[in-house]
Structure formats: C-alpha cells, structure tokens
Amino acid sequence: MKTLRLILGDQLNIQHSWYDTVDQDVVYCMFEMRQETDYVKHHIQKIVAFFLAMRSFSDELKEKGHQVIYYKLDDPKNKQNLRENIASIIGEKGIVKFEYQEPDEYRLDQQLNEFCLGQSHLSTEMTSSEHFLSDRMELENFFTGKKTYLMESFYRSMRKRYDIMMEGVKPLTGKWNYDHDNRKKLPKDHVPPTPLVFKKDVTEVYNLLKEQNVDSIGDLHQKDFLWPTTRQESKELLEFFCEHCLIRFGMFQDAMTPAYWSLYHSRISFALNVKMLSPLEVIHKVIAHWEDHKEDISIAQVEGFVRQILGWREYMRGIYWAKMPEFAQMNFLNHQRPLPAYFWTGDTKMACMKHAIQQSLHYAYAHHIQRLMITGNFALLAGVSPDELDEWYLGIYIDAIQWVEITNTRGMSQFADGGIVGTKPYVSSANYIDKMSHYCKGCYYNKKEKIGERSCPFNSLYWHFYDRHADQLERNPRIGMAYRLWNKMDEAKKEDILAQAEVHLQNIESL
Ligand SMILES: Cc1cc2nc3c(=O)[nH]c(=O)nc-3n(C[C@H](O)[C@H](O)[C@H](O)COP(=O)(O)OP(=O)(O)OC[C@H]3O[C@@H](n4cnc5c(N)ncnc54)[C@H](O)[C@@H]3O)c2cc1C
Numbered sequence: 001m002k003t004l005r006l007i008l009g010d011q012l013n014i015q016h017s018w019y020d021t022v023d024q025d026v027v028y029c030m031f032e033m034r035q036e037t038d039y040v041k042h043h044i045q046k047i048v049a050f051f052l053a054m055r056s057f058s059d060e061l062k063e064k065g066h067q068v069i070y071y072k073l074d075d076p077k078n079k080q081n082l083r084e085n086i087a088s089i090i091g092e093k094g095i096v097k098f099e100y101q102e103p104d105e106y107r108l109d110q111q112l113n114e115f116c117l118g119q120s121h122l123s124t125e126m127t128s129s130e131h132f133l134s135d136r137m138e139l140e141n142f143f144t145g146k147k148t149y150l151m152e153s154f155y156r157s158m159r160k161r162y163d164i165m166m167e168g169v170k171p172l173t174g175k176w177n178y179d180h181d182n183r184k185k186l187p188k189d190h191v192p193p194t195p196l197v198f199k200k201d202v203t204e205v206y207n208l209l210k211e212q213n214v215d216s217i218g219d220l221h222q223k224d225f226l227w228p229t230t231r232q233e234s235k236e237l238l239e240f241f242c243e244h245c246l247i248r249f250g251m252f253q254d255a256m257t258p259a260y261w262s263l264y265h266s267r268i269s270f271a272l273n274v275k276m277l278s279p280l281e282v283i284h285k286v287i288a289h290w291e292d293h294k295e296d297i298s299i300a301q302v303e304g305f306v307r308q309i310l311g312w313r314e315y316m317r318g319i320y321w322a323k324m325p326e327f328a329q330m331n332f333l334n335h336q337r338p339l340p341a342y343f344w345t346g347d348t349k350m351a352c353m354k355h356a357i358q359q360s361l362h363y364a365y366a367h368h369i370q371r372l373m374i375t376g377n378f379a380l381l382a383g384v385s386p387d388e389l390d391e392w393y394l395g396i397y398i399d400a401i402q403w404v405e406i407t408n409t410r411g412m413s414q415f416a417d418g419g420i421v422g423t424k425p426y427v428s429s430a431n432y433i434d435k436m437s438h439y440c441k442g443c444y445y446n447k448k449e450k451i452g453e454r455s456c457p458f459n460s461l462y463w464h465f466y467d468r469h470a471d472q473l474e475r476n477p478r479i480g481m482a483y484r485l486w487n488k489m490d491e492a493k494k495e496d497i498l499a500q501a502e503v504h505l506q507n508i509e510s511l
C-alpha cells in the first residue's frame, strides 16, 4: 500500500513524527512551483532562502533513508501547480493514500481541501504540523462571545499551560509583563553585535530564477547569505541570539537607527516560520540561557522575547484561522489610496521612510517597530489601501507568510479589522519617531513643524487621520486623549494643519 505525503515549503520540521520511521511504502513529495513564486512579487532573498531550505531538507530526508520526489522549478515533470503535481504522482506511482500536514495558509488549505474532496478513490488525511503551541481554532474558542481578542489574556493562559516563567499559578517575580521597562533609544555611539551571516553558494538557485524569468524585488548578497537555510544554521542563529543579543533584546526592541539593521533582534522568524526551529525549543533555550546568566541578563529582556513567541505569534495564528477568509477583505477605515511608488525604491525625502524601505529592499528585513511605526504608520496616516499594503508586506520580508503577515498588517498595523487585534490604531507624529530613533536629525523635513513646506508629513497627517475618522474612533476610550487635545486646539490652527495635510496628500508621490 503506497502512501504519498506532501511537504510544503514552510513545513521543514525534521522533528515531525512522520520521520521517526523509514517506510518503503511511503513517498514524500516537495515542489518548487511558479504558483508559489508568482502569487505575489517576492524579495529575491526570500525565494532563494525557501528553495535552499527545501533542498537541504529533502537531502536530509534522503540521507535518513526516506524516499523523496523533489521537483526543482525547471523539472520537466513539474506542472507548477500543487494539485496537478500531486495528481500526476498519484497516477504514476499507484498511490492509494494521500497525507498532508495542516497548511498555515488559507489559500493552500483550500486547494488541498478541494483536491481531497475530488479523490473518492483515494484515502486522504490531514495531520498536525506538530509545530505550534495552540491548535488552529483554540484562540477562537478561548474568546468565544468576546468582541475584542485581548492578546495579554491569551498570553497569560499560555504561560500557565506551558509552565513558562511561572511560580505555581503566579508569574515569576509576580509580574506578567515587563513592556514598560523596555523601549529605550539606542545611545549615540552604541555599537550592537555584528549580525551572524552564513557562507553559502546561492548561484545555482539564483541562476535558475533568472533563467525562468521569476520576477522579484530587492538585493541578493551572493557571498554572505543573511538567512539560515538548515536546521543546524537555525540553531546557530538562536545560539548567537542568546550569547550576544538577549542581554539587551527588550531594552532596545523598539529602537531604530540608520546605522544598524538588526540591532538586538533575533532574526529567527524565517527559521521559525518554515519550522526549522520549534517555538517551544526556542523559548526553552532562551530561558535556559537566562537561568545560567541571571547576573547579567534581566528578566525584562527574557519576558519581552518569550511574549513575542508564546504570545503574539500564537495569537496571530489563532486570529488568522478565526477570521479568514473575511479578514483579507476588511477595510474598516475604507482606505483606498494607491501605495506610493517609493515603497518599491525608498526614493523619498522622509529619512525614516527612506531608511526603513531601503533596508527592507537590501536585507529583506526590518524589525517590528520599523514595520509598525514607520512604513505601517505612514501608510495608515496617508490612508493607503490595505490590499496594496498587504501585497507589499507579503512580498518584501524574508518571514512573510500570509497567516502572520496579514494579521500584523491589516490587523495590528492598519486597524482595517476595526479593532480585533489592536484596541487602537498604531499612529504617531514625528514625536514618537524622534524619541525612538536617530532618523529625524538631518531629515529634509522638520520634526517640530506641523505647517510649512518642510513640516514633517507625519505631524499634520496624524491630526488629519484623527479628524477624518472621528466618527469611527472618537468614542474609543483608548484614544480619548488625542481627541481631547484636537478638540481643544484653536480652530484656525486646526484648519491650517488639515490644509497642510491635504497638500502633503496631494503631493504624496514627491514627499
Ligand atoms: C506590518 C507588519 C507586518 C509583519 N509581517 C510579518 C510577517 O510577515 N512574518 C512574521 O513572521 N512577522 C511579521 N511581523 C511581526 C514582526 O515584525 C516580525 O516577526 C519580526 O520583526 C521578525 O524579526 P525577528 O525574528 O528579528 O524578531 P524578534 O524581534 O527577535 O522577535 C522574536 C520572534 O517573535 C515573533 N514575533 C515578534 N513579533 C511578532 C508579531 N507581531 N507577530 C507574530 N510573531 C511575532 C517572531 O517569530 C520573531 O522571530 C510583522 C509586523 C508588522 C508590524
């Protein structure tokens, strides 16, 4: 009895129970496909990283004695389409059972569901990917009947359930969340650790993409590849984070500077999202390191990191499965403006935007606050269409897979879900950007001005945003303060600010 098991490109979990035994009646299949390279315009590093990681995984399985059918992008048998590839192997190999791990993307889930429904002669089975710490629908059940899904309460339940940083039923030291101890600006001459990169030859994959005319964005670093593409490298990156970055992770988590691109961040999102690392092993490793270095590393650094993985990451996945497919259509603020062209080039006079975008094109990476409070903030203030923005975020980042991209973009960053993920929109004027970054000094625009040709666009757009959305937002208790300030302002001044914002919006492409 022959079984075919599908491994998707983000299911590179070598610890999965599928691989515990070698069975000659089981054949695994993996495909590099145009349906995946082309559904959005991806960063070149992202496509290269996926293909390299998939190839290494297939080699590892073969070395362990498993049978693997691997279609490279230019394989003559490759139909470039998931269902057609599976169907042709089933026919060719006399397969009687088809198995797959639960996909993380709704799109692929639908494709495989439909495929299985059409296979009456075949036994089919979807199994767990054995990666996440909560089930797909767990968050939905956790918040049954609630309008908002408060991350913090879900996070606390996960801490208890997995006994992470707990003393019985109480959090270690009595405090759940150390967010307020974090959020420091990077001191002027501070030098963060040099990021760990990986020596590997990417020419074969790069040439293949060129030959096949796969369209992409961004730069490729041919010598030093920035991303781990094997489990071993992923573990090295995690080790590097523990040794060099954990000590100041929380402290400088929100800091931004044009001088460095990854600061104290872990850069493990790609390794996690393709499942080369498991979230639980990451959390245990980081806590074990902290326990051995308590005299140097404060609990605030560790809790801040654990919250991102045990809290935010699991939470976003839960939101995705609770709210898809409707989530992908949500546009609570009815934003329709096209994405300005400089999102694809970084060619803007706004220093913060220029740096965040150029860094993203160069490294396929920007850290959370650059994504949220620079590019996301600007797009939200300017009223950019969430559809266009989703495409941009989904393409440009190394870690972008829809379940975690769309919940962060449409939900957390653009408030397009009307407040499911975040209780208020994440917007700010230049004040916050200057507080957390070194961007404003030397910028063409003046961070202090709201009016005038050189006034920082974030300043007038900030009030324009609140003013134009007063009907939807004014009653939100978390933003009462902003409206109180706005309503108290002199009418003539308000008009000038709104008029300036309009001028910026009319000239948005040349800001
Ligand atoms: C608009 C926007 C789009 C985003 N798109 C993605 C995306 O496509 N893929 C993605 O993995 N993350 C996304 N994020 C979340 C976050 O920015 C990245 O996970 C993080 O920057 C990855 O870098 P790192 O590994 O160095 O993270 P670190 O800062 O070192 O954090 C450690 C880990 O925590 C997890 N994490 C942190 N914040 C979040 C979050 N908000 N949601 C889910 N997991 C989180 C990640 O797995 C990350 O690797 C997005 C955030 C925003 C605001």
Ligand code: SF4
Binding pocket: 349, 350, 351, 352, 353, 429, 430, 433, 434, 439, 440, 441, 443, 444, 445, 446, 447, 456, 457, 458
């Ligand atoms: S002045 Fe405004 S546009 Fe310039 S870097 Fe500061 S926030 Fe950005």
